Amino acid sequence: xxxxxxxxxxxxxxxxxxxxxxxxxxxxxxxxxxxxxxxxxxxxxxxxxxxxxxxxxxxxxxxxxxxxxxxxxxxxxxxxxxxxxxxxxxxxxxxxxxxxxxxxxxxxxxxxxxxxxxxxxxxxxxxxxxxxx
Numbered sequence: 001x002x003x004x005x006x007x008x009x010x011x012x013x014x015x016x017x018x019x020x021x022x023x024x025x026x027x028x029x030x031x032x033x034x035x036x037x038x039x040x041x042x043x044x045x046x047x048x049x050x051x052x053x054x055x056x057x058x059x060x061x062x063x064x065x066x067x068x069x070x071x072x073x074x075x076x077x078x079x080x081x082x083x084x085x086x087x088x089x090x091x092x093x094x095x096x097x098x099x100x101x102x103x104x105x106x107x108x109x110x111x112x113x114x115x116x117x118x119x120x121x122x123x124x125x126x127x128x129x130x131x132x133x
Contacts, residue, residue: 010074012040080104
């Protein structure tokens, strides 16, 4: 399984909906000018995968992940990653029939509620952490 696309909206330096695709299954490089958001792409992957130590994504609190802390009218940070699940031998249990798996993590600016959308179903982190392998 590998990343097929990433969609960022309101996440750190990405105010507008931004889709990044064209990932190679084996090797990828993110290049660009200083300040163009390269590190924030990597931070978005860590955020989506459930990182709990926010200092590792250069944030003091969850609201720091929202574009300009909401000053530009952005009220939530959203990261969606679509994984290519074509290789069924590597599919997560219960998802063998899906060719793609999309996971979304969202943090509203004015709430401590943090949730995931996993293939369209809302799930909270404590539930995901307790899912049997």
